[in-house]
Amino acid sequence: MRNTADLDLTTDAGILSYLVTTLPADFPRAVEVTRLSGGHANFVWRVKFAGTMEDGKNTAIVKHAEPFLADDRDVLLGTIRMKYEYEIYTLFANRSPLLPYLPEDGPIHVPKIFHYDPATPVLLVQDIGVHLDLKTFFSTHKPSDDEAVAMGRALGTFLVDFHSKAADTESKAKLMEPFENEQARMIIQAAVHDRVGTILAGVNSLSADTLQAATESAKAFGAELMESRETLIMGDFWPGNIIVESDATGRYLGKLWIVDWEVCRYGLRAMDVGQFSAEAYLLSHFRNPVARSMLTAFHRAYVTGFLKGKPEGLRRTFMRQVSVQFGSHIVAWAEFAGWTKDQQKLEEILKVAATYIENATEQDNWESGELAELADFLHSTDN
Template identity: 35%
Template sequence: MTSYDLTDEKGLQQYLEANQFPATSVQLLSGGNANYVFRVTKHDGSTSIFKHAEPVLKFNKDFALDPARMDYEVRILEALSSRRSPLPTSPTTSNVRPARFSSYDQSEKLLEIEDGGRRNLKDAYTDPKLDILYIGEQLATWLATLHTAARNFSLASAHEGQDSRNNPIAVNVYRYSYNDLHTALTQFGHDPQLAFLVNEKFGSLLATDDECICHGDFWPGNILVRDAELQPVELTIVDWEMVRRGTSATDVGQFAAEAFLLDRFRGGRGLLRVFLNAYIAARGHTEVLGKAWLMRMVVHWAVHIAFWPTRIAWSGQEETRSLVDVGVITLQNVLEEDWEKVLESPLLRDVKETYSTLLSRP
């Protein structure tokens, strides 16, 4: 059996030729830390995206990551692309959708999906042609639909039992920032015991959360933007390999953290505020969204803010320090259940009227 090096353009080109795929060009894309992603142009000028998973991260060969993660991405994309999709289409968010599944070579861990565009929302955020408030509202409404409509969806394959209905790879990876939070706190002079306490009390819950299907890596970098001049703009959700059954609070907290960073460093266009308000409006008055949910969302936001900017810099050292400080103060306020201060945090101060209502429910 012929082996192909699917980590570079030449190897993928050889693979495509051997499999009678009509490609005129193969371009390795720069985005993504984990996988090798290519844009392939066909003879008719159309394009598609190929994504290949290796047993280690693309930019950190010392970090092992089971390539079976891609099997779970295929599983959810196939389900969402089928006529019996657990995610119903809605006229209010018809411009937001997951990437369409095309093909998958499981032995090579090579996935083909549609090309959703050449820019992600993080890069496109400053584009004055984009209506950021509209986009934030659309994404929040779509995410709420995912969390409610796919509540009982199983990620198990056809030959697996319901005991295996989650993605154990994603469940394990998702605790990474909680496990390593102590390093960020130590680096900037904070007591690492806070990180250990947060990990023990909240990070441990990630292993057993089972409310609904979560995207698992929902942030502006995984939302592709096409045709900014058109209304409504097309938004494609990609990178589903960390899909898992969990709590919706983590998807919301992760996007809120990155929206906060975009608003803070790239022009203050109000993405955080509109996203948070629209999500609550879309979920409505349900039994899920109460004080416990709010606590999980705020904690996840604060862990993200305190940890990830120390790994992926948004600004200089002092600004990074201020972000860690914000995360630490917010975590301390949550642990002390000082909700007056939590509602005045940079996360909630502009939406406190909406989110204070959650405190009256469990």
């Protein structure tokens, strides 16, 4: 095996040379790489091989991590992040009983691992094809209401199963240490909850009381996220990390691929639920109202799987946590992600978010606002 220290793995030539000289002898020869857009943290390419991989295709996706962001070298980030993605993909590939079983003919999938080199680090994974992520799919296509419901149901069912399996005693004993991922905890707290007060301070129409209450609530929840080891969470469960398999006409083919698991860790399940809820709400509000049907189906599936027959105290705690994460995520990303360039609309959505953070313990707020369906489902699973 060649010493790769002299290769610049951030370049096309460097990564191709690495693949040619370093992959195991039973792999087909890499002949071409094409840099892919959208990789913020890592350098990502589609690699073409002279022969077929084990999935029958002659292409795969290669990811390389440097100790900084691929799209901003001034931002430092430990390369250990790639280890967590490798670990979770391996567990799924081995059909670990600690995680949900994902049948080949089912609606939810994760890519298969072909090769991992922790020293570089380089990860070679299955190429799932050229498809749109869920956010882009709803922004540029017109899925039917039935398709939106099917997607939401599949995602909610998967997520509650994933959380529930990883929360049991056996799973925690085996998975908690490998998925501690302290780096991810610190990143999320700094990028989301610690920024809420600064961002809301720029909303002129927000009262001083709401600003203070929302800031304190978000910071407290950020600290709660740092301490909690409730269950294994995906950690970045948003439509941009969910790929929609569709045909040439844009018709949904019944398969969703969940990718980019680098911030997977033990934490609060409400983090995943709140983040997806916020993104799906923004998608329905600014891009495509049909996304609301997806969100409703997601809530119904998740709540039914998690809270049916559970005590009222657990329901209220869960709703409080989801509400704060819902609002905090919107505050942190609404402007940065470019949901609207209209300053008035931006301020309106930030005020909605601030209200959810401030009043997360108020049941009346749940039942009349953007999370009304979730509140309804909480009450409909008493038995």
